[in-house]
Amino acid sequence: MAPKAIIAPSILSADFASLGHDCSKTISQGADWLHVDIMDGHFVPNLTWGPPIVAKIRGHVDKPTEAYGKGTFDCHMMIAEPKKWVKEFKKAGCDLYCFHYEAAFSTAAESPEAKSDEKTSPKELIKYIHNQGMLAGIALKPATSVDVLWEILESEDPKERPDMVLIMTVEPGFGGQKFMASELPKVQELRKRYPELNIEVDGGLGPATIDQAADAGANVIVAGSAVFGAQDPSEVIALLREAVEKRNGKL
Numbered sequence: 001m002a003p004k005a006i007i008a009p010s011i012l013s014a015d016f017a018s019l020g021h022d023c024s025k026t027i028s029q030g031a032d033w034l035h036v037d038i039m040d041g042h043f044v045p046n047l048t049w050g051p052p053i054v055a056k057i058r059g060h061v062d063k064p065t066e067a068y069g070k071g072t073f074d075c076h077m078m079i080a081e082p083k084k085w086v087k088e089f090k091k092a093g094c095d096l097y098c099f100h101y102e103a104a105f106s107t108a109a110e111s112p113e114a115k116s117d118e119k120t121s122p123k124e125l126i127k128y129i130h131n132q133g134m135l136a137g138i139a140l141k142p143a144t145s146v147d148v149l150w151e152i153l154e155s156e157d158p159k160e161r162p163d164m165v166l167i168m169t170v171e172p173g174f175g176g177q178k179f180m181a182s183e184l185p186k187v188q189e190l191r192k193r194y195p196e197l198n199i200e201v202d203g204g205l206g207p208a209t210i211d212q213a214a215d216a217g218a219n220v221i222v223a224g225s226a227v228f229g230a231q232d233p234s235e236v237i238a239l240l241r242e243a244v245e246k247r248n249g250k251l
């Protein structure tokens, strides 16, 4: 069965001065998840926020009552050392910790204070995230081949397999960029092999680009400027959902 449509507004385009209010509002306007962009100024050339702010906005949005449910905090970790921050983000209220494949071979240190010369790996990191009680996602930058994922998705240990794959359709770092249709063959290939996988796309999604992404097989749709910049965000959220459901044959 094709996975359901999940609309996850990127709060990078919210009003940072009233973040809690904007987050609860987008959920009441029909959003399923919040896409929380974490940037460290190293992995990407931009900075956003850390666990204290995530914990504050968690206070404005009810925790999901089931896995993948409404209010899921989908934390997109655009950071150079993803293992270091797993426990901190769990404590802050993150539900789905999505790290970048490109950063997954970095230090195995388990906290901001800890030091380690050991390296981790994508499969180890996924297992570690699962063991901390969160869903795990793995993200690919545009330059990274989708072929790196097959061995991870086929891991014998289910705890080493991701719950979601994120295909970036812009270079990570900033909102409001142009959608890269060149990334859609990755989505098509993933959907062909994994009909039930949650496949997220992020960057430049909106009314003008959603049909291409939905046709390729994406079901988790991140949209920042298209939602927060809309006159009627609920209309845009409904339109994004409808495109995915149509492709799933549910409409």
Ligand SMILES: O=C(CO)[C@H](O)[C@H](O)COP(=O)(O)O
Pocket (backbone or CB within 6 Å): 010, 012, 013, 035, 037, 076, 170, 171, 172, 173, 174, 175, 176, 177, 202, 203, 204, 205, 222, 223, 224, 225, 226
């Ligand atoms: O991860 C991101 C940037 O790295 C953002 O989530 C993404 O770009 C969303 O913004 P928009 O929908 O405006 O393109």
